[in-house]
Each structure stands twice: as C-alpha cells, then as structure tokens.
Amino acid sequence: MTQLPTDTIDFSLHQETRLIHEGSIRSQFGETSEALFLTQGHVYANAEEAEARFTGESPGYQYARFSNPTVDMFERRIAAFEGAESARATATGMAAVTAALVGQLKAGDHVVAARALFGSCRYVVEEFLPRFGVPTTLVDGTDLDAWRAAVRPQTKTFFLESPANPTLELVDIAGVAQIARSAGATLVVDNVFASPVWQKPLALGADCVVYSATKHIDGQGRCLGGVVLASEAFIQAHIQTYLRQTGPAMSPFNAWVMLKSLETLPLRVGRQTQTAGAIADALQGHGKLVRLVYPKAGHHPQAALAERQMGGGSTLVAIEVKGGKAAAFRFLNALRIVRISNNLGDAKSLVTHPATTTHQRFTPEQRAEMGVGEGLVRLSVGLEHPDDLIADLTAALDSV
C-alpha cells in the first residue's frame, strides 16, 4: 500500500459502510466507481522523481509486480474490513498461504500445523517445506495438548484452518494463539471457510490471516486471488520483500473484480449463511444421512466453540450419506439445481465429493485421519431461493 491520499473513513463507522468507501483512490476524472488501472508501469516527470519513487521519498507506484492503484484499493478495503493494519494481495489463495509461511521461515525452523487442511495447504506444510529443511509436525488441531506437545525450540510458526475443509472441524484459535505466543512462535490462520464476515482471527490472537479471495470475496466464480493480512511490522518483516521479489502479484483486473465484490460481501455471505442454516435444519435427521455437520447449536460437536469465536455459522454444510461412495454419487447425480464442482463460496450452490476430488491424492488412512469418509459430501450454499435448494437436496437424498 502506498501513502497516496484515499477516501479516509471514520473508524467508528460500521463495517458495511467502510466496505463501500474505504480505500478509494480517485483519478483526476472524479469517477464514482473505482477505476481499473490496467497498466504494468508508471511514467515519471523527470529522473529525480524516478529516483525519489524508488527511495520511497515520493509516494506513488512503479511497477505492477510491486503495487498498482487498483490492487492498492483492494488491499486497503479488505484490511479495513479485517481490522488489520496492512494487507498484500496475491495471484491465488495458495500464493498467499505460501507467502505467509515461506516469508517467515528458513532452513532449520520447525512448523506445527493442524492435520485437517485444504489439500494444497497440506502439501505445502507436509511435503514442500521439508524439502527446504523445515520439518513439520501435523497435529489433531482440536487437541490443545497436542499443539503444546509438538513445540520444539526451533518452532517458528503454527498454521491452521477453522472451520477446516471439508469436515468443518473447529480449532480453538485463541487457545492455539496463546500456546504459540508462549512458545515464541507466530500463528497463521487460513480463514477461508469462516470468511472475514464471521471470524476475525487477528482479534483472537493470530499474527497473520490468509484468504483465497477466489471463494467468498469474489463470490461469483470469476477470478483467482488471495490476500495476506497482518500488522504493518509483520508485513514488512516477512511478506513485502518476498512478494516483491518472487512475483505472485494479483492482476489489476482481478483486484478490480474483488474490490467491487467486497461491497456486497456481508450481504451475500449473510444470505448464504441463513440459507445454509435452513438447509442444516431441514436435512438434520434425514434417514439417508449418517451425520450432518454445521457450525451452529444442534448441528456441531463443537457448537460452544463456534458460538465463542464465530459471529455466524458458515456458508458450507458437510453431510455424510449412508452407503459410502456409491450412495454419495447417486445423491450428487440426482441434484438438479445444485451443481457438482470442487469450488466454493460461489453464488451458485455447489456440491463436492472430497474423497474422489479435492482429497483424492491422500491414502484412505490419511483421509480417515482427516475425517474424510467415502460418503462425505461438502455443500457450498449459494444465493438461490432456500426453498428451491431444500426441495432439490431433499428429493436427491430421498432417491438414494
């Protein structure tokens, strides 16, 4: 983020208000809607100005791998919503996860991570980091004693997802943050499943939050993107130079889409969550289900923790169909409105069979350890009318 003047918003205003206005940088044309600055670079009035721009004495932009006005607006707006001092946008969610971890680590350091992770996140901690001399210990994230026991003198950072993909298992973020702090380690939270609307890990003691902006932040299935949020000190120490020099920058076009999407984020996620709750209520106890998991009282073994650390439920529902893979496939194939896709957070309701798609590369033992059974189905609830979705899901389940 640069030091250029932007729409400065009163911090006492509601978050919904700040999401509409925060971070706007108007050009000399005084446009209402934020402009898309589709440019690789910027020209300088003279050589002295170019020099001052590179020393940082003159505010402004140089090159789109470092920063861009549209990307800058996106970063300011999401930082305001998260309650973070600073944000850096990335090309994808995985670029954000990788930056948040690699940016802090060097050979000889050690990482502790919850084992219930999005497949690519688990690859980064379990296979990629050890290749560069950073061993990782995977723990049952729900067990605070397991986090404590995994700490070594070399432990540099903790990493977790809550709710986790696809089981919606929760981790006590404040509890883990405290253990990290007393071990002299940092805590990075992948907050995709809760979305910035329902959970604020920084306020719970985390040092860094990452998002795949591809999911709820875009919210309409168009662009890939990611973002790393933390204190200015954390960004300067660990993220800024890594991103600038290795180059996983967000494209200005994608930043423009994401920036405009932030204006409707609470509306969309609020409605999707309401519908997901109604679906959980409607399907709970259905004869064709082994279980249904949704982070809300009556639907989750950790409902008290959900109540404590989340402002709302989730846009995702996990269900386990009786009869394993064959029954799960019959359910998916019988759906007429809900579409089969491995994505989530879209306006269109989407359904995934993790064991054969997102978690296919794991052994059955590893999947069982993560709670990913053969009958497990992950539902990402969209913006369709709740009655139509409940009718579609119920009819498909009845037909299994």
Ligand SMILES: *Cc1c(COP(=O)(O)O)cnc(C)c1O
């Ligand atoms: C999708 C996802 C990611 C990766 O995001 P991309 O934008 O696809 O790179 C990381 N973590 C979680 C929890 C996700 O759902």
